[in-house]
Amino acid sequence: MLPFVWSDECLRHEPQAEVWIGTRTPATEVPARALAIRDALLAAGAQEIPAVPHDDSALLAVHDPALVGFLRTAWDEWSAADLPSDRVVPYIFARAELTSGRVPATPTAVWARPGLFAYDTMTLIGPGTWEAARAAVDVALTAAGLVGNGERVAYACCRPPGHHVTRSLYGGSCYLNNTAVAASALLERLGGPIAVVDIDAHHGNGTQEILRDRGDVLTASVHVDPGAGWFPHFLGFAAESDDANLNLPLAPGTGDEGWLAAVREAAAFAAPARALVVALGVDAAAGDPESPLEVSARGYREAGRILGELGLPTVVVQEGGYDLATIGPLVVETLTGLAR
Numbered sequence: 001m002l003p004f005v006w007s008d009e010c011l012r013h014e015p016q017a018e019v020w021i022g023t024r025t026p027a028t029e030v031p032a033r034a035l036a037i038r039d040a041l042l043a044a045g046a047q048e049i050p051a052v053p054h055d056d057s058a059l060l061a062v063h064d065p066a067l068v069g070f071l072r073t074a075w076d077e078w079s080a081a082d083l084p085s086d087r088v089v090p091y092i093f094a095r096a097e098l099t100s101g102r103v104p105a106t107p108t109a110v111w112a113r114p115g116l117f118a119y120d121t122m123t124l125i126g127p128g129t130w131e132a133a134r135a136a137v138d139v140a141l142t143a144a145g146l147v148g149n150g151e152r153v154a155y156a157c158c159r160p161p162g163h164h165v166t167r168s169l170y171g172g173s174c175y176l177n178n179t180a181v182a183a184s185a186l187l188e189r190l191g192g193p194i195a196v197v198d199i200d201a202h203h204g205n206g207t208q209e210i211l212r213d214r215g216d217v218l219t220a221s222v223h224v225d226p227g228a229g230w231f232p233h234f235l236g237f238a239a240e241s242d243d244a245n246l247n248l249p250l251a252p253g254t255g256d257e258g259w260l261a262a263v264r265e266a267a268a269f270a271a272p273a274r275a276l277v278v279a280l281g282v283d284a285a286a287g288d289p290e291s292p293l294e295v296s297a298r299g300y301r302e303a304g305r306i307l308g309e310l311g312l313p314t315v316v317v318q319e320g321g322y323d324l325a326t327i328g329p330l331v332v333e334t335l336t337g338l339a340r
């Protein structure tokens with residue numbers, strides 16, 4: 001049965017909250033997500049494979065060393081500063097225009113440093129955040145290694161998710177871009193072109209910005225229309241599409257029919273590739289608290305079948321999905337469709 005890669009370290013990130021429009025709201029990207037998915041996979045007979053530690057080379061191929069260095073030490077520095085906040089959160093942002101494009105100073109104040117790397121206030125850092133995010137990269141790289149060595153499909157059961165992280169900025173409940181790291185590693189191993197198809201409910205903005213214009217990666221994303229008021233708000237529009245990038249924004253309320261038509265279009269776009277990375281968010285499902293799309297479990301199974309029909313070596317990397325009662329079965333449905 002299908003191999004899935006796991007690390008207990010991914011459970012160590014406990015954000016507790018998000019700061020949204022200045023209010024502290026309960027976190028939805030919680031450790032129980034990964035446990036729910038793992039339980040469903042084991043019940044379905046999937047084979048658990050422990051993550052193998054990898055050095056930073058694949059990570060640094062897609063991320064600015066300054067971002068990685070910040071994330072590695074952010075909690076230790078914050079907690080040592082004895083601040084009146086139990087999570088790392090930005091309050092001032094180093095927008096490029098602020099310094100007319102010049103490199104901004106590295107702030108003396110520990111509490112100003114997150115503004116060099118964070119693009120939202122929702123993505124809190126606490127004890128264990130770095131260890132979990134770095135372990136998620138190892139999970140994704142282990143899955144990519146399995147596929148590089150001939151496995152047709154491998155699934156990275158990881159969190160925190162990654163597809164909102166750019167080369168140098170973190171946000172959207174994401175810290176390191178597991179999907180982009182997996183794609184980069186697969187590219188090294190198998191050669192290009194590689195395709196990334198992102199079916200998370202939200203646009204894969206970080207993956208798009210990291211991988212587009214490389215010339216050897218095709219990126220496609222099916223997501224709720226940011227123009228209808230949804231994260232990541234600033235991008236994810238159809239007009240960003242070109243020969244190497246395809247954005248398929250969908251109206252809130254879109255169900256199986258419209259969503260699967262877009263998945264088919266994304267699959268056709270990915271067809272010329274030598275290998276595939278699927279950024280699997282199951283938050284497009286009806287009932288998910290973070291998205292207004294209305295996809296069913298049968299829809300997810302059909303999406304898996306459509307992507308599996310490409311017949312490509314495929315790494316599936318977990319992204320979003322927040323309804324603890326259904327995310328496990330939804331992942332199993334997708335992988336069942338894919339691995340048939």
Ligand code: SP5
Binds near residue numbers: 027174
């Ligand atoms: C990986 C992923 O699915 N990230 C999604 C990030 C989108 N979060 C946007 C949150 C907008 C405000 N949500 C208010 C509810 C607070 N829990």
Ligand code: ZN
Binds near residue numbers: 201
């Ligand atoms: Zn999402």
